[in-house]
Amino acid sequence: MSRVNIADVASAAGVSKTAVSFAFNNPEKLGQATLERVLGVAHELGYAPHPAARALSMRRSGTIGVLIPQRLSTVFANPFLSELMQGLGELCEEHDLTMLLVPPLDGSLEGAIRQASVDGFISLGLSPDDRALEMLDRIGIPAVLVDSDASPNHPAVNVDDAGGAEAAAQHVLDLGHREVAIIVLPPTRAQVGHTPAASRRLAGYRAALDRAGAPEPFTVTAGVTMAAGARAFDALPKGRRRPTAVLAMSDMAAIGLMAAARTAGLKIPDDLSIVGYDDLPMAAWTNPALTTVRQPIVEKGRLAARLLIQRMKGRTVESPAPLGTSLVVRGSTSRPFESKEATNT
Amino acid sequence: MSRVNIADVASAAGVSKTAVSFAFNNPEKLGQATLERVLGVAHELGYAPHPAARALSMRRSGTIGVLIPQRLSTVFANPFLSELMQGLGELCEEHDLTMLLVPPLDGSLEGAIRQASVDGFISLGLSPDDRALEMLDRIGIPAVLVDSDASPNHPAVNVDDAGGAEAAAQHVLDLGHREVAIIVLPPTRAQVGHTPAASRRLAGYRAALDRAGAPEPFTVTAGVTMAAGARAFDALPKGRRRPTAVLAMSDMAAIGLMAAARTAGLKIPDDLSIVGYDDLPMAAWTNPALTTVRQPIVEKGRLAARLLIQRMKGRTVESPAPLGTSLVVRGSTSRPFESKEATNT
DNA sequence: GATCGCACCTAAACCGCTTTAGTAAAGGGG
DNA sequence: CCCCTTTACTAAAGCGGTTTAGGTGCGATC
Numbered sequence: 220m221s222r223v224n225i226a227d228v229a230s231a232a233g234v235s236k237t238a239v240s241f242a243f244n245n246p247e248k249l250g251q252a253t254l255e256r257v258l259g260v261a262h263e264l265g266y267a268p269h270p271a272a273r274a275l276s277m278r279r280s281g282t283i284g285v286l287i288p289q290r291l292s293t294v295f296a297n298p299f300l301s302e303l304m305q306g307l308g309e310l311c312e313e314h315d316l317t318m319l320l321v322p323p324l325d326g327s328l329e330g331a332i333r334q335a336s337v338d339g340f341i342s343l344g345l346s347p348d349d350r351a352l353e354m355l356d357r358i359g360i361p362a363v364l365v366d367s368d369a370s371p372n373h374p375a376v377n378v379d380d381a382g383g384a385e386a387a388a389q390h391v392l393d394l395g396h397r398e399v400a401i402i403v404l405p406p407t408r409a410q411v412g413h414t415p416a417a418s419r420r421l422a423g424y425r426a427a428l429d430r431a432g433a434p435e436p437f438t439v440t441a442g443v444t445m446a447a448g449a450r451a452f453d454a455l456p457k458g459r460r461r462p463t464a465v466l467a468m469s470d471m472a473a474i475g476l477m478a479a480a481r482t483a484g485l486k487i488p489d490d491l492s493i494v495g496y497d498d499l500p501m502a503a504w505t506n507p508a509l510t511t512v513r514q515p516i517v518e519k520g521r522l523a524a525r526l527l528i529q530r531m532k533g534r535t536v537e538s539p540a541p542l543g544t545s546l547v548v549r550g551s552t553s554r555p556f557e558s559k560e561a562t563n564t
Numbered sequence: 565m566s567r568v569n570i571a572d573v574a575s576a577a578g579v580s581k582t583a584v585s586f587a588f589n590n591p592e593k594l595g596q597a598t599l600e601r602v603l604g605v606a607h608e609l610g611y612a613p614h615p616a617a618r619a620l621s622m623r624r625s626g627t628i629g630v631l632i633p634q635r636l637s638t639v640f641a642n643p644f645l646s647e648l649m650q651g652l653g654e655l656c657e658e659h660d661l662t663m664l665l666v667p668p669l670d671g672s673l674e675g676a677i678r679q680a681s682v683d684g685f686i687s688l689g690l691s692p693d694d695r696a697l698e699m700l701d702r703i704g705i706p707a708v709l710v711d712s713d714a715s716p717n718h719p720a721v722n723v724d725d726a727g728g729a730e731a732a733a734q735h736v737l738d739l740g741h742r743e744v745a746i747i748v749l750p751p752t753r754a755q756v757g758h759t760p761a762a763s764r765r766l767a768g769y770r771a772a773l774d775r776a777g778a779p780e781p782f783t784v785t786a787g788v789t790m791a792a793g794a795r796a797f798d799a800l801p802k803g804r805r806r807p808t809a810v811l812a813m814s815d816m817a818a819i820g821l822m823a824a825a826r827t828a829g830l831k832i833p834d835d836l837s838i839v840g841y842d843d844l845p846m847a848a849w850t851n852p853a854l855t856t857v858r859q860p861i862v863e864k865g866r867l868a869a870r871l872l873i874q875r876m877k878g879r880t881v882e883s884p885a886p887l888g889t890s891l892v893v894r895g896s897t898s899r900p901f902e903s904k905e906a907t908n909t
Numbered sequence: 910g911a912t913c914g915c916a917c918c919t920a921a922a923c924c925g926c927t928t929t930a931g932t933a934a935a936g937g938g939g
Numbered sequence: 940c941c942c943c944t945t946t947a948c949t950a951a952a953g954c955g956g957t958t959t960a961g962g963t964g965c966g967a968t969c
Contacts (some may be wrong), residue, residue, distance in 0.1 A: 223706055224925055234678025235949045240927060250947055265702040270681035272925035277952050280616060281679060282664065291663070295646045308636025309668070318636070318665045319627065322657060334626060335662060336615035336681060357610040359567055377683060445845070474849065493566035500790070504819065506851035569955055585957060595917060618956035619923050829913045913968070922959080929952080936945075 223264045234259040243268065264500050283311065284337035285528060286351065286362075287322040288344055294322075297471055298499045299441040299516060300343075303365070306520020307341060314528055329354040330396075339390050339527045341365060343375075344414045353403050361530035366416040366420065369389045369412055374538040376523040380416050383512035383544030384423025384466070387494045390510070390546055391464040392431045394554045396492060399428060400437040402460035420496065437462055441472045448475025452483070462554040470495035470502045470511055477551065479506065488553040498547055507550030514544045568609045577605040588613065615890060621683055628656065628872060629682035629734055633689050638640065642788040642816055643844045644861060645688075648710070651843050651865020652686060659873055674699040684872045686710060687718075689759045696725075706875035708868045711761040716783075719875075719883040721868040725761050728766025728857035729811070732839045735855070735891055736809040737776045738900045741837060745782040745807035746750040747796050747817050765841065784805055786817045793820020797828070808836065808900040813895030815840035815847045815856055822850065822896065833898040852895030859889045 229236045234257060241248045242257040249257070253431055275279040285307065287294050298530070304318075311318055321340075324331040328351040340362040345351060347368040355362045357371070362373045371377035391399060404417040413421065428436055441451035451472060455462060467473035473495030477487055485491050487507060489491050495502055498513035519542060526536050574581045579602060586593045587602040592603070619625040630652065632639050639645050656663055658706075669676040673696040685707040690696060692713040696893075700707045700718070705720045714720035736744060746769055749762040758766065773781055787798035796817060800807060811851070812818035818840030822832055830836050832852060840847055843858035864887060871881050 222925095225927095233677050236926080236949090237928080237949055237951095241948085248947080253947080266697075267678035267703050268618070269925050270679055271616050271625060272954090273927080274678075275614070275956085276683060276927045278954075290657055295649045295653060298643065298646065299603070301640045301643065301646050304640045307639045308640060308665075312635055312637070312667060313668050316675070317669075320653075320663045320665070322653070322662070324660050324662075331662065333612035334618075335617055336619060338626075338717070338923080355849075359614050375894045391799035408933080435810070485831070501849060502847045504846060504851070505849045557916075567955095571956095572957080580959080583917090586918085589957075593917075598917080614955050617924090618957080620926085621955080623924075656916055667947080837963045913963095913966105915965090915967100917963085917965105919962075920960095923957085925954105927952105927954085930950090932947105932949080934946085934948100936943100938943085939941090 223266050223450045224269065225266070227255070228261045228264055228266045231264060256315070271336070275394055278285055279338055280336045281315065282317045282330075282337045283307075283524070283531075284318050284321045284334070284335045284340045285320045286328065286340050286342040286345070287320060288328065289322070289406045290448070291320065293442075293444075297469070298501065299443065299469070299471075299497055302499065302516035303343075303520040304516040307524045308521075309517075310521055310524035310528060316528075321322065333358060338537060339363075339531045341523050341527060342367065346401060349504055361527065363527040363530065365519065365523050368415045369538040374526055374536050375521055376526065376539060376542075377416070377489075378514040378519060378542040380419035380514075380541075381426070382425035383496065383514060383546070384420040384468075386546040387426045387496070387512050388424045388543070389431075390465065390548065391492055391552060392427060392433065394464075394492065395458060396464035396555050397433050397435060398437075398460060398462045398464075399424075400439065400455055400465045402448070402467040402469075402476065403438050403440045403441050404468045405442050417468060424466050436466075441467075441476075443469040443471045445471055445475030445478065448472035448477075449479035450475075452476045452479035464544035465491065465493045467494065468496050470497045470509060473499070473509055473511065473551075474505055477509070488551050492552040492555070495554060502547075503549070505551075510549045510552040511541045511547055512544050513547045515542050519541060544553045544562060565699055566612050567614070569614065570611070573602070573606045573609055573611045575603045576609060578873070592604065600792060604724060616681070619706045625681045626660065627662045627664050627682045628652075628869070628876075629677075629680045629685045631673065631687040631690070631705060632665060633673065633675070633683050636665065636667045636871050638787075638789075642814070643846065644788065644814070644816075644828075644842055646860035647679050647844065648688075648865040651867075652861040652869045653865075654862075655866055655869035655873060661873075664685045668777065678703060684708075686868050687712065689761060705867055708872040708875065710864065710868050711759065712784040713760045714883040715790075719871055719881050721763070721864055721871065721884060721887075723858075723859040723864060723887040724762035724889045725886075726768035726771070728841065728859060728891070729765040729813075730772045731889070731891040732811055732841070732857050733769045733772035734776075735893065736837055736839060736897060737778065738774060739809075739897060740838065741809040741900050743782075743805060743807045743809075744769075745784060745800055745810045745823045746780060747793070747810060747812040748754070748785045749784050749785050749822065750785050762813060769811050781811075786812075788814040788816045790816055790820030790823065793817035793822075794824035795820075797821045797824035798872045809897070810836065810838045812839065813840045813841050815844045815854060818856065818896075819850055822854070834901055837900070839897060847892075848894070850896075855894045855897040857889050857893055858892045860887050 228239045233245035321331045321335050332354045344366045364375040439451045439454045441447040495509045496509045502509040568607045573584045677699045680718045689711045709720040784796045784799045786792040813894050840854045840856035847854040
């Protein structure tokens with residue numbers, strides 16, 4: 220009592236397998252009477268074409284893969300991915316595609332890539348020398364990179380990371396801060412150096428700080444979870460020379476850090492100004508609401524999916540210009556405490 | 565210059581296709597020397613087995629499907645799914661499975677189901693008479709239902725929806741509220757009636773209200789987005805007899821409603837008490853923090869995935885007992901304004 | 910020295926579908 | 940009446956793997 224296949228339907232309807240296939244895929248090639256009979260029998264028998272067989276035969280699976288550089292349980296804790304998935308999902312629905320989540324198998328993305336039956340890949344935050352990219356070229360599946368440097372073979376979708384970071388740093392400098400801490404994103408996978416997006420943001424922060432002649436910033440690494448943000452606060456220097464403003468590379472870390480700071484008795488923003496990055500929906504809901512750099516995440520997903528679909532159709536596409544970022548000033552930043560006192564007295 | 569296949573490797577290494585296949589899947593069946601040669605040639609040529617061919621031949625794709633009853637762009641706006649995906653993802657990683665998101669194709673879940681090349685399905689919030697369930701039986705793929713009533717063929721994972729709702733309602737009653745509004749979840753798909761979970765929560769609210777002899781509650785329908793929650797506030801009666809407490813079936817709607825209420829000049833919780841449902845991480849970060857019913861979403865995902873994997877191994881599994889829910893009291897609920905006045909004066 | 914077992918490898922069937930090339934019959938034009 | 944299109948359908952060759960059922964050759968056994 221195994222699954223009913225095309226041959227079963229064919230013999231039950233007294234036609235060839237070809238006719239059954241036509242009934243589903245090229246109905247106009249069949250006579251009215253036969254078509255109805257075949258469809259009738261197929262439905263009666265509960266026939267559904269086997270997807271893998273179909274994919275093999277048609278060289279197309281109707282699926283795009285999303286290459287996740289971290290564990291699923293980690294990456295979904297960050298609403299960033301949800302936002303991106305909304306953008307990707309919109310385009311997928313429009314084009315009747317399903318999405319396969321491809322996290323590292325046994326820690327290896329390459330292994331996962333080769334096992335995935337997909338027509339194209341969206342890859343998230345891969346560093347350009349990642350061996351996974353090599354694998355993509357090798358099996359000849361089109362890909363679009365997100366938050367990476369463009370590779371010769373694949374277009375990349377990015378936002379103006381540096382510009383946003385610069386605006387954030389300039390904002391706290393304008394408020395009068397001098398001692399600044401930067402919460403750096405951790406490397407995405409076991410490798411030296413930062414992800415491309417992290418590097419660009421760091422460069423943006425530094426550009427503004429250097430230009431203003433601010434002292435060397437403190438740097439602490441933290442993942443994109445609130446818990447990591449809280450730990451980052453603990454790692455910050457607490458002595459006489461302590462940061463009065465924190466530039467975080469993610470809203471999640473910023474929010475966690477804010478919680479830890481408040482638990483430690485600091486008033487936000489009076490004792491510590493905090494700037495996030497991303498402008499996740501929840502950034503507007505914290506107390507105080509988070510000042511942050513907005514990047515158009517959903518739009519980024521849409522654009523990446525659109526480009527990938529183009530490539531899957533055989534067109535060649537160039538990397539688009541980076542999408543814009545903008546500073547959203549809310550309640551988590553103010554002038555540093557000392558300068559307020561100075562003004563007040 | 566198409567993709568290199570197993571025959572290419574075989575002839576390049578001077579062996580049969582079988583030998584190449586063995587090299588990857590049953591290395592112990594090959595002599596040391598041959599094994600190394602084959603593997604070497606394969607790597608050199610950049611060979612990777614075609615996933616669809618593999619799936620067809622082995623009758624197993626290494627993928628589980630997640631049946632999404634709504635549009636992807638909608639459903640990912642709700643952090644609920646992210647939480648669930650964390651739980652599912654954990655088990656998937658443990659068992660080297662990938663996850664396929666299966667939203668309705670052209671509005672039809674059945675169509676999407678038959679196209680998905682997966683070894684099992686997790687289905688979210690389907691009503692028991694949904695035609696998609698029928699399709700699942702027909703093609704004989706094991707499935708586990710989440711937030712549905714158990715079907716004869718598939719186990720269901722649920723939480724104690726009614727108990728949580730009852731506790732929420734009892735909480736506001738204990739605080740002294742009488743006029744209560746309920747924000748009902750909308751039907752998941754085009755169909756009459758509510759989703760099973762929504763029905764159970766509604767029953768829980770009503771049980772507590774009836775027992776206390778409270779007047780008939782106002783009911784408003786709202787989807788699980790903050791925008792929908794805000795609209796729900798507008799739909800609430802504003803006159804003399806207006807609700808002093810709102811029981812929402814989701815945190816998202818509750819938070820949106822809270823925002824709209826505050827924009828309208830109400831003080832939360834003094835003028836309006838609000839209770840959510842889910843206890844999403846962000847519920848702790850709103851201002852005031854949201855009183856809500858906690859359900860173990862990640863655990864729900866883990867359990868569902870665990871059961872599905874069991875079923876995929878051929879074991880039969882029973883529906884487990886509902887997971888527990890509990891009320892988390894935070895700052896969005898208090899005694900109604902009038903009764904405070906009464907106490908104060 | 911024939912027989913057996915074992916280690917190593919292969920031919921061919923099979924998974925379930927799509928699609929090309931082609932056949933048979935019916936219709937139409939000269 | 941014959942030839943040429945259409946129309947309606949089919950046989951068989953893929954797609955790219957896995958797996959079953961052997962087939963060698965060699966040393967060990969009797």
